[in-house]
Amino acid sequence: MRVGLIVGSGVEVLAQVGRATAVLTPFGSVEVALAKVGGVEVAVLPRHGFTHSAPPHRVSYRANVVALR
Numbered sequence: 001m002r003v004g005l006i007v008g009s010g011v012e013v014l015a016q017v018g019r020a021t022a023v024l025t026p027f028g029s030v031e032v033a034l035a036k037v038g039g040v041e042v043a044v045l046p047r048h049g050f051t052h053s054a055p056p057h058r059v060s061y062r063a064n065v066v067a068l069r
Contacts, residue, residue: 004043004068009052018042020050027063043068 018035033044045064048054 002041002043004045006045006047006064006068008047018044023067025063025066027066028060030060030063030067032067 018033020031020033023030023032030045031050033050035042035044045068046052047059047061047064048056054060
């Protein structure tokens with residue numbers, strides 16, 4: 001089983017258990033942390049980025065969804 005999570009502020013601590021990787025999409029680049037939690041593969045994608053660099057009006061929702069596919 002694989003799980004993908006788009007998370008908000010504060011929940012990205014889940015990503016600290018994994019390794020971050022950049023995913024290139026037609027809508028921009030997105031960083032996703034990949035980890036195993038309880039034997040389940042989890043992709044954690046903080047919607048504002050790991051450094052909270054994207055304000056709400058600049059979040060590339062399309063890139064986020066395509067990156068998790």
